[in-house]
Amino acid sequence: MTVPDRYFDDLAIGDAIATASITVTREDAIEFARRYDPQPFHLDDEAARKSVFGRLALSGWQTVGYAMRLLVETKVFHATGILGTGVDELRWPAPTYPGDTLTAKSEIITLTPDPKGKPRGLVTLQVSVFNQDGTCVLAFKPTMTMIKRP
Amino acid sequence: MTVPDRYFDDLAIGDAIATASITVTREDAIEFARRYDPQPFHLDDEAARKSVFGRLALSGWQTVGYAMRLLVETKVFHATGILGTGVDELRWPAPTYPGDTLTAKSEIITLTPDPKGKPRGLVTLQVSVFNQDGTCVLAFKPTMTMIKRP
Numbered sequence: 051m052t053v054p055d056r057y058f059d060d061l062a063i064g065d066a067i068a069t070a071s072i073t074v075t076r077e078d079a080i081e082f083a084r085r086y087d088p089q090p091f092h093l094d095d096e097a098a099r100k101s102v103f104g105r106l107a108l109s110g111w112q113t114v115g116y117a118m119r120l121l122v123e124t125k126v127f128h129a130t131g132i133l134g135t136g137v138d139e140l141r142w143p144a145p146t147y148p149g150d151t152l153t154a155k156s157e158i159i160t161l162t163p164d165p166k167g168k169p170r171g172l173v174t175l176q177v178s179v180f181n182q183d184g185t186c187v188l189a190f191k192p193t194m195t196m197i198k199r200p
Numbered sequence: 201m202t203v204p205d206r207y208f209d210d211l212a213i214g215d216a217i218a219t220a221s222i223t224v225t226r227e228d229a230i231e232f233a234r235r236y237d238p239q240p241f242h243l244d245d246e247a248a249r250k251s252v253f254g255r256l257a258l259s260g261w262q263t264v265g266y267a268m269r270l271l272v273e274t275k276v277f278h279a280t281g282i283l284g285t286g287v288d289e290l291r292w293p294a295p296t297y298p299g300d301t302l303t304a305k306s307e308i309i310t311l312t313p314d315p316k317g318k319p320r321g322l323v324t325l326q327v328s329v330f331n332q333d334g335t336c337v338l339a340f341k342p343t344m345t346m347i348k349r350p
Contacts, residue, residue: 078235085228086265088272089281102283110284111265115236118261122238131239133252134260136291137340142284190287 055129057199058161058171067156067175069120074108076148082112108146113188117179120154133195135172140190144181151182159191169198205279207349208311208321217306217325219270224258226298232262257295263302263338264290267329270304283345285322290340294331301332309341319348 083092087109090097098106122132146152160174173196179188233242237259240247248256272282296302310324323346329338 086262086269087282088269091281101281109268111261111268112236114264115261118259119236119238131241131251132237134292136289138288138290140287140290142286 056126057129058163058173058196059199061158061161061173061196063158063161065158067121067124067126067158069124069154069156071151071153072116072120073151074112074116074146074148076106079106079108079112079148082115083109087111103145103147106148108148110142110146110188113142113146113152113179114140114190116152117154117177117188117190120152120179121156121177127194127196130195130197132192135193135195137193138191140188142188144185144187146181146187150187152179152187154179160193169200170195171198172196206276207279208313208323208346209349211308211311211323211346213308213311215308217271217274217276217308219274219304219306221301221303222266222270223301224262224266224296224298226256229256229258229262229298232265233259237261253295253297255297257297260292260296260338263292263296263329264340266302267304267327267338267340270302270329271306271327277344277346280345280347282342285343285345287343288341290338292338294335294337296331296337300337302329302337304329310343319350320345321348322346 091101091103092109095106156175156177159176162172164170172193174191174193177190178186181187241251241253242259245256304327306325306327309326312322314320322343324341324343327340328336331337
């Protein structure tokens with residue numbers, strides 16, 4: 051499927067962006083934790099059982115990583131790239147576990163043209179990530195720079 | 201080095217937490233991008249040269265991952281774990297490149313005992329990550345749950 055290139059000018063507040071889904075593997079969960087979040091409840095079944103998670107859970111940052119990948123793979127931002135300047139109000143309302151299937155829903159909530167009139171602007175999304183039961187496991191508001199149509 | 205276990209009761213606003221350093225490899229940068237942020241300027245030298253980054257740059261989320269790892273490895277939060285509930289005001293003021301050496305500085309900015317008197321509380325940190333030139337490449341305010349001393 052070819053997605054037409056989109057630029058800052060092509061976006062409107064309220065535009066929705068649906069993503070594909072991705073299923074998390076136990077192997078990838080442990081690999082991520084080893085590198086970026088080496089806490090016992092992300093690495094070891096026995097430690098996880100005794101923790102608030104009850105069983106091996108993903109690092110919350112890995113859930114964010116999957117949300118990013120799902121957004122990139124929509125190719126909606128392909129023309130200018132997702133050039134993140136920051137993120138606000140990131141929340142993990144529930145854990146993600148190996149075997150979960152994640153899907154993201156996004157909506158454009160703010161569009162700010164460059165104040166000096168440069169051919170670009172800032173785009174803020176509300177992104178929510180759900181597991182296979184419809185439980186929200188992650189919500190955040192990323193802001194990125196996008197260029198105007200050349 | 202043994203770090204004594206610390207609980208919610210042991211923390212004070214203004215407490216500083218210094219981390220070790222970590223040097224980013226090109227191999228790890230590409231590996232992370234392939235899995236979580238597969239955009240050309242994180243994967244391919246030629247594409248990166250033509251981008252705003254000028255050369256291959258890390259996914260901003262990988263820089264966050266390294267900050268998390270540096271915080272975990274201080275073992276300051278070892279007793280209760282870093283159980284993140286959310287993050288506010290995350291900013292990437294400059295890119296991270298392969299070869300960069302990252303160090304984090306953190307300070308406790310808010311302590312909120314459980315409103316219902318449960319033996320736990322919320323801790324908010326201001327975390328800033330610097331490269332070898334002293335340039336800030338990441339700042340964010342994570343909030344986590346910590347239990348009180350048993």
